[in-house]
Amino acid sequence: MMLAAATVGLLVAMLIVLARAIAGPSLYDRVLAVNSFGTKIVLLLAAMGFLSGRPDFLDIALLYALINFIGTLAVLKFFRYRHLGVASPSDGKAETTR
Amino acid sequence: MSLLAAILAGMFLAAGAIFVLIGSFGLWRLPDFYTRLHAAGITDTLGLSLMLVGMMFLGGWTLVTVKLVFIMLLILLTSPTATHAVANAAYTVGLRPFGVPPEDLAEKDR
């Protein structure tokens, strides 16, 4: 019962965060929102596993937690160095805030 | 599942969901990127941990609980790194924080 209520809460939270991801205004707000969205998806997957009575689905939640982290780091590496290869410090300031 | 475990699970889940909601609400309400970082932190630490602990009570002493512990440790270890990376990227390009007194900022950002 409480699990269902918590799931509804998660879904509402996801809507709010998605609104922030779309509204921006800066790129960093969007990265933060998508990262936070990912955390909520992990929780939602775990909750869905319990709701359907098959908690084995947690494997996917675990995979998500990993992917979400790696994805965020890749995005930020791209921000700071402008490419995904070897970092060159001179490129760090090329990005403006929007 | 004993009644006590069910009640504990319900309490933890409810508290976690409330914190997740507050964090998301803060992400929407707070005025700028740097303050929103803190709201995202609420979701990532207390909201997430409380909900996962609640699910551990649902799972009982099984491999499910072990996996939940792994998920929790993984997120608690990686989320500060991700948060720092976003904050650092924004700071490096000189995104200006809202409401910070000017003497706090480095020369170039004033």
Add this chain to the structure above:
Amino acid sequence: MLHALVMGTSLAVFWLLLSGYFTSSLLLSLGALSVVVTVYLALRADKHDGERVALRVDPPLVRYWIWLVIEIVKANIDVAKLILSPTMALSPRMVRVKATQPTDVGVVIYANSITLTPGTVTVDIDDDEFVVHAITQAMADGLTDGDMGDRVTALGAR
């Protein structure tokens, strides 16, 4: 050699816990193969960069974790109150905090602890100084009095 053994054992335990297959001989042998390959790759990587980060769990670290969890809960409630209050009395600050930890691991633990606590986020690191964004004046003051830093230093992280 000991390093490889410890790593192999913990990987095997990890595999068993995640998969939950304890009986099928085919799956167990495949799991063992993957453990061996992983250890081999990790040892090769060790030779390449020579950096090993050992996992250490001892009473001082556990005590620090418990203290940190309590701090995080307190900070969470403070920030949650701030978000829900109708006026949102923010007084954001950027403060500089000295990291007194002698080792890299200590500095990382300190910086991550600051970030993990809502209300304070490590924004930049110059040598041994952190630039920290705090959401209120009180949070900034709580950080600059150096309690957390002293505790991390006292861990004596190698």
Add this chain to the structure above:
Amino acid sequence: MELLINTVLLGLLGITAIAILMTRHLFVATMLSGGYSLTSAALLVSLDAVDVAFTEAAVGAGVSTVLMLGTLTLTRRREKVQKEFRWSPLLVVTVTGALLIYGTVDMPAFGDPNAPALLHIVPEYIAGTRDDIQIPNIVTAILASYRGYDTLGETAVIFTAGVGVLLLLGRRREEDEEAGTRRPERDA
């Protein structure tokens, strides 16, 4: 409950897709499509297609975000604004869409146990997996053993595509090094 989750997730997908269409900023589109992959994988889990969800999470949210970022380093950050409206692409898309929808009319209903695909060989697979292959997961057994050559071919195609992408992206980097420092773009 399940209905509610599915509805909200579908709604999120719709909102994200429209937001991706509306934005002219390619980086924002990349970020949002990462979120889109995460959501659609959650939807696949709730449809019980766990293996597809696994792939969607790893490929959709992980690899393709990185690939799109890699592409963004080679191109501009903003979509070019099309000045005049052109009818021919709209016509092509509409006709193709209509044909696809027409095609689905003949398909069996969603989850129909009497669908032709489920009657012919699947019962044999389900009955045989435990003794023939001795792997607990039927999907894995079908993909890696019964249809092993199929999977090998698919993997070869994906590997080739990956190598191709790496060659394209890698060549650009060497050119950069020859050209020295790059001019910073300010169009973000």
